[in-house]
Amino acid sequence: MQATRPARDKKKASRLWLIIHSWLALPLWIFVFFVCLTGTIATVSQEIVWLAKPEVRANRPAADAVPLGYDAVLAAVEKAQPGVAVTYIARPVKSIFALDVGVTYPDGRSRSLFVNPYTGAIQGVGGAFDFRYFMRALHGWLLVPFVGASNWGWYLVSALSIPMLGSLVTGLVVYKKFWRGYLHPRLRLRNGARIFWGDLHRLAGIWSVPFIAIMAVTAGWFLIQQILVDNNVTVSTAGVPPIVAREDVPAEGRAKAPWISLDRAGALVREQFPDLSFDFVSLPANAFSHIVVGGRGAYPLIFETANVNPYNGKIEWTRRVSDRSALELVTESMRPLHTGDFAGLWLKLVYFVFGLLLTMMVFSGMMIWTKRTAQATAKLVRGARTGRALDAAGHVGEAAE
Amino acid sequence: MSTVRPKANPHAGLPGGRHGWRFHLSVLLLIIPISAGPRFFRDEALFFGDSGLGQRELGMKAVGPWHVSVAEYTADAPIDQGLAGHMKTFAIRWSPEDADRIKASYFRIGKPRSLRAAGVVLSGSPYRQTVDVPIPERAVPDDELWLTVEGWDGAVHQTAIPLAEASPATVAWLKERGEMR
Numbered sequence A: 001m002q003a004t005r006p007a008r009d010k011k012k013a014s015r016l017w018l019i020i021h022s023w024l025a026l027p028l029w030i031f032v033f034f035v036c037l038t039g040t041i042a043t044v045s046q047e048i049v050w051l052a053k054p055e056v057r058a059n060r061p062a063a064d065a066v067p068l069g070y071d072a073v074l075a076a077v078e079k080a081q082p083g084v085a086v087t088y089i090a091r092p093v094k095s096i097f098a099l100d101v102g103v104t105y106p107d108g109r110s111r112s113l114f115v116n117p118y119t120g121a122i123q124g125v126g127g128a129f130d131f132r133y134f135m136r137a138l139h140g141w142l143l144v145p146f147v148g149a150s151n152w153g154w155y156l157v158s159a160l161s162i163p164m165l166g167s168l169v170t171g172l173v174v175y176k177k178f179w180r181g182y183l184h185p186r187l188r189l190r191n192g193a194r195i196f197w198g199d200l201h202r203l204a205g206i207w208s209v210p211f212i213a214i215m216a217v218t219a220g221w222f223l224i225q226q227i228l229v230d231n232n233v234t235v236s237t238a239g240v241p242p243i244v245a246r247e248d249v250p251a252e253g254r255a256k257a258p259w260i261s262l263d264r265a266g267a268l269v270r271e272q273f274p275d276l277s278f279d280f281v282s283l284p285a286n287a288f289s290h291i292v293v294g295g296r297g298a299y300p301l302i303f304e305t306a307n308v309n310p311y312n313g314k315i316e317w318t319r320r321v322s323d324r325s326a327l328e329l330v331t332e333s334m335r336p337l338h339t340g341d342f343a344g345l346w347l348k349l350v351y352f353v354f355g356l357l358l359t360m361m362v363f364s365g366m367m368i369w370t371k372r373t374a375q376a377t378a379k380l381v382r383g384a385r386t387g388r389a390l391d392a393a394g395h396v397g398e399a400a401e
Numbered sequence B: 001m002s003t004v005r006p007k008a009n010p011h012a013g014l015p016g017g018r019h020g021w022r023f024h025l026s027v028l029l030l031i032i033p034i035s036a037g038p039r040f041f042r043d044e045a046l047f048f049g050d051s052g053l054g055q056r057e058l059g060m061k062a063v064g065p066w067h068v069s070v071a072e073y074t075a076d077a078p079i080d081q082g083l084a085g086h087m088k089t090f091a092i093r094w095s096p097e098d099a100d101r102i103k104a105s106y107f108r109i110g111k112p113r114s115l116r117a118a119g120v121v122l123s124g125s126p127y128r129q130t131v132d133v134p135i136p137e138r139a140v141p142d143d144e145l146w147l148t149v150e151g152w153d154g155a156v157h158q159t160a161i162p163l164a165e166a167s168p169a170t171v172a173w174l175k176e177r178g179e180m181r
Helices: A002-043 A045-052 A070-080 A131-141 A152-158 A161-174 A193-207 A209-230 A262-272 A326-339 A345-383 A388-400 B017-047 B168-180
Strands: A085-090 A099-104 A110-115 A122-125 A280-282 A291-296 A303-308 A315-319 B056-063 B066-072 B086-094 B102-109 B123-125 B128-134 B144-151 B156-162
Touching: A002 A045, A002 A131, A002 A161, A002 A345, A002 B017, A045 A131, A045 A345, A070 A085, A070 A099, A070 A110, A070 A122, A070 A262, A085 B123, A099 B123, A131 A152, A131 B017, A152 A209, A152 B017, A161 A209, A193 A209, A193 A345, A209 A326, A209 A345, A262 A280, A262 A291, A262 A303, A262 A315, A345 B017, B056 B144, B056 B156, B066 B144, B086 B102, B102 B128
Parallel strands: none
Antiparallel strands: A085 A099, A085 A280, A099 A110, A110 A122, A280 A291, A291 A303, A303 A315, B056 B066, B066 B086, B086 B128, B102 B144, B123 B128, B144 B156
16 A cells, blocks of 8 residues: 555545636636637627728728828818817727727717728717727626726626636646647547547647636736725826926917927927837817827837827827836736737737637536536436445545545 | 445546536626626716716806806716725816817816816816816815816806705715714
């Protein structure tokens, strides 16, 4: 007996890991499945809208057409819809999408206009129902309303990062020599459902290790972030939001003092920060607020912004990668890493495929349990009914070790 | 002690057994998004301005020569914003004729002593501006919500709305806070 002890211990330890692995997600499997599925849809929600609504596409009128500047877009929108107030103009990262122009109508409704980047034509108007935001809200906080910055739905979802990380680690421990699966992939289709779901679970699992790790870690950050917010802890170095000094605002006049043009603001920013791409501009929200020019710089995960004084063109505040602390570079990279929206369409599709695999991991895990554990245990319980006391002692002994 | 060791249950400790149906109970969590749905769409309509300027519209108010619509954004008690204290959101809308003449508008609970202390400045398009108004520690139910407006021509005009009219929920909350102290 003594000689076989180490091997038995190892076996028992691995068994314990399997038990933990099974208990981590199974009791919540439908919820986990729902969160993975909605997240998978959310990652390509913009592309789904692109497929469904021709007006959000950036249709190029001619092969040599050049995109309009921001001033030309602003003028085109104000000409087409006199009286609207434009609040921002954004050029989506993916050039297949039309410009997104935020406007407010005199009756107080705010809308997003889809504007052709080459002609300035208003191709369509977004509704109060935004599919992208709906999918994000469904996935991220179960549509639970925010109270201030708090949302208990957010906790329910982000707390799943703990079983997810646990499932990843225990899954790799349980799957002996999992690296062999990369060289000798095995997916047996004809050996019954149990074998099929087991093979699929392991195969999809080892190929999704980096993806699952990214999802679990970034979601874990969302949990930590919410805990910090709810406890008034911040890691931000951004400081007090900047405002335009009162003495810079023209004092006397009958009507609104003119702002410098949007393209001028962009050019001034570009002079100082040549590598900043001019992806969006937001117009001053009152007499003391800046024109904010922003876009991606050399590090694609983080948006950089510059606040330009709308009266004298001075760049009065910047929030660049270099303005952030090392900790902020990590924490602010978490969201783009989670959504995969920083490199273009191809990355979205990669995220979508791995999202589907992860969703299938939840389902296949449940199927393995259904096919194996549930049935076999039921059989065992039936067979062992006579010696129940003895068997129960065995259960307790095994589980306790 | 039995000398015959029974065959160990290969599934011991694993979830399952006769109560397997329990592992599908997490489907009940989906009641959360389903029941939160209607509220979500109401909030979206409010956010996009489709259901008006706010949940409780106070109508048009005269501020000197100008006219402004005022609304309580959500008809509930002030929200605890942590270190920033308790906040209450109000919204205003300028008519297109006045919009270009207004330099800045400010809200404050209690009469401002000067333009420098006019309160928090509203932001957004002139057709729909909102701001979180801090509820002062010393605020009482009889206080007024003061709107200070600065024109581009240099003129400053003010109007006061009793809190009882601006936000009954805030008055109720202040009364409760007063009783607790």
